[in-house]
Amino acid sequence: MIPITIFEGQKIAVFGLGGSGLATLKALAAGGAELFAYDDKEASRDKAAEIERVEICDLKAADWSQFAALVLAPGVPLTHPEPHWSVRMAKDAGVEVIGDIELFCRQRRASGIDSPFIAITGTNGKSTTTALITHLLSEAGLDVQMGGNIGTPVLALEPLAPDRIYVIEVSSYQIDLAPTIDPSIGVLMNISADHLDRHGDLMNYARIKSRLVTASDLAVVALDDRLSANVASNLRLKGHAVVTVSGFGNERAMIAAPDGVLQSMEGDFLFNLDQARALRGTHNAQNAAAAIAVARQLDLPPAALTHGLKSFGGLEHRMEEVGATAGMLFINDSKATNADATSRALASFHRIHWILGGLAKAGGITTLVDYFDRIEHAYLIGEAATEFAETLAKHGVAFSHCSHMDVALDHAVKACSERAIVEDKADRVILLSPACASFDQFPNFMKRGDIFREAVQHYLQTGSVAVDPAHLETGGLANEEQ
Numbered sequence: 001m002i003p004i005t006i007f008e009g010q011k012i013a014v015f016g017l018g019g020s021g022l023a024t025l026k027a028l029a030a031g032g033a034e035l036f037a038y039d040d041k042e043a044s045r046d047k048a049a050e051i052e053r054v055e056i057c058d059l060k061a062a063d064w065s066q067f068a069a070l071v072l073a074p075g076v077p078l079t080h081p082e083p084h085w086s087v088r089m090a091k092d093a094g095v096e097v098i099g100d101i102e103l104f105c106r107q108r109r110a111s112g113i114d115s116p117f118i119a120i121t122g123t124n125g126k127s128t129t130t131a132l133i134t135h136l137l138s139e140a141g142l143d144v145q146m147g148g149n150i151g152t153p154v155l156a157l158e159p160l161a162p163d164r165i166y167v168i169e170v171s172s173y174q175i176d177l178a179p180t181i182d183p184s185i186g187v188l189m190n191i192s193a194d195h196l197d198r199h200g201d202l203m204n205y206a207r208i209k210s211r212l213v214t215a216s217d218l219a220v221v222a223l224d225d226r227l228s229a230n231v232a233s234n235l236r237l238k239g240h241a242v243v244t245v246s247g248f249g250n251e252r253a254m255i256a257a258p259d260g261v262l263q264s265m266e267g268d269f270l271f272n273l274d275q276a277r278a279l280r281g282t283h284n285a286q287n288a289a290a291a292i293a294v295a296r297q298l299d300l301p302p303a304a305l306t307h308g309l310k311s312f313g314g315l316e317h318r319m320e321e322v323g324a325t326a327g328m329l330f331i332n333d334s335k336a337t338n339a340d341a342t343s344r345a346l347a348s349f350h351r352i353h354w355i356l357g358g359l360a361k362a363g364g365i366t367t368l369v370d371y372f373d374r375i376e377h378a379y380l381i382g383e384a385a386t387e388f389a390e391t392l393a394k395h396g397v398a399f400s401h402c403s404h405m406d407v408a409l410d411h412a413v414k415a416c417s418e419r420a421i422v423e424d425k426a427d428r429v430i431l432l433s434p435a436c437a438s439f440d441q442f443p444n445f446m447k448r449g450d451i452f453r454e455a456v457q458h459y460l461q462t463g464s465v466a467v468d469p470a471h472l473e474t475g476g477l478a479n480e481e482q
Helices: 021-029 042-049 085-092 102-109 126-139 172-175 202-214 226-237 279-298 300-313 339-346 368-372 383-396 405-422 444-461
Strands: 011-015 034-038 054-056 069-070 097-100 117-121 142-150 164-169 185-186 217-222 243-244 261-264 271-274 320-327 328-333 352-357 375-380 397-401 426-433
Touching: 011 021, 011 085, 021 034, 021 042, 021 102, 034 042, 034 383, 042 054, 069 085, 102 164, 102 172, 117 126, 117 202, 126 142, 126 172, 126 185, 126 279, 126 300, 172 202, 185 202, 185 279, 202 217, 202 226, 217 226, 217 279, 226 243, 243 279, 261 279, 279 300, 279 339, 300 375, 320 444, 328 405, 328 444, 339 352, 339 368, 352 383, 352 405, 368 375, 375 383, 375 405, 383 397, 405 444, 426 444
Parallel strands: 011 034, 011 069, 034 054, 069 097, 117 164, 117 185, 142 164, 185 217, 217 243, 328 426, 352 375, 352 426, 375 397
Antiparallel strands: 261 271, 320 328
C-alpha cells in the first residue's frame, strides 16, 4: 500500500467503494485523513466500514464545507451524461474532485522520492502494452510495480521507493480525475471513438487522452491513427520530447514494425515478431513497438528486449490462445468490447468462425466490412444479434443466431469439423471477439472470456461442448440465415 499523507488531519469525502475505492480509503487512512464514505451498494459500505478512520455517512446530508476533497471512483460520471450528485455538491461547495491516480501523483511529488512513473493510455492495446512493459523490465531484474486500470489499484501497490518503477494503465475516466498527472514517460497508443457517453464527443475524449502525454517528461506516441498522429505533431511543435512508434512500416516512426519485423530507426534493434506467439497481429506490433520504446529509455540492452518479447505470455481475454486441436485454433478475445478492438483480431487470422454480440457500441460492426472476406461463418449472441445480422446479411456473410456463447461454440466446432473432413485440413480459427460490451448476458468481459475458455477446455477433454439446455430455448441454428 502507498500511504497518502498529503491530507493528514483533513476531512475527505469518498464516493464509490469498489476495488479502487477501498484501496483509496486504506491509503488515506494510513496517511492520517478523516474519511467520510458512501456507495449505493450496501455490501460495499459494509466492507468500507471495517477500515479504521472511515465513517459511512449519507453524503447527500453532509456538510460539504468541511471537506478538503471528494475522491471519486472512476466509474462514477464526472461530466457526462451529467455530473453525479456528489460531484455537483462538491463543486457547489468549492471542493475539488479527484481520483486515485491524482492522489498517487501528488504523494509522489510530496514525498521527494523520484520513483519512475510510466503511464499508458489509449482506446485499445493499453493493457497488453502495460503488461509487456512490466514483463520486459521485470525480466531484466528491475523492481517493477504494475497496476491502475489493470489488476491492482494504484494505491494498493508497494510503497514509493527511489528505484521502484511504477507501470500504470490509466483510463480516460482516471485521467479526467487527475488534473496534475505527471508521468516520467507517458504512452498514447491510439484514439478511436469509445466511452463517448461519458465524455460527450470524440474531440473531448481525444483531448482527455492526449493530456497524459502532454504532461509527461517524455511522450511515446503511436502514429497509426490520425488523432494520435496529430497529438505527436503538436507536441513536437511545442518542443516536447517525443518518441514515435508504429505497428506498420511508418517512415516517420522512430520504432516501427514493417511486415512484422520490429526495428529502430537507428538500426540498433531488430526482432521478428513471428518469434513472439503472444504478439500476433499489427495491433500487437504497435504494442510491442511502444513497449520497446519505453524499455530503451530505461537503457535495457537489445538482448534483454529480445528475451522479454519471446517470453511474454500475453494477457487473459486479449487474443488469448485457449486451445488447439486438429484443424482448429481457439482464441479468447473477450476484451474486444468495441469494433475497433475486434478489427485487430480479424486482421490477424484467416478462415475465421466468429462468435460476436452483446451490448453494441455506436456504429455496431459496420467499420469491420473490410475483414468480412475472412469470415467463414459468424455466430451471433446477445442483444446485438439482430442489428449485426442485418450488417452481415447486407455483405453476404453467412451467420447463425445463437442464444448464448456455448450454443455458438457448439455450432462453430461442428461446422469446422465438417469442413475439415469435406474440404481440407487447413486450420480454422474459432474466435470469440464480441465487438460489444458484455452486460446483457455476463457481469463483465472477464467472466465472458472465462466461460468461453472453460467450454473450450471441456470440448478438448470430452469431444463435445456442454450446452446449457436453457440456452437452446431461444436460438440455435433454427434461426439460421445465409
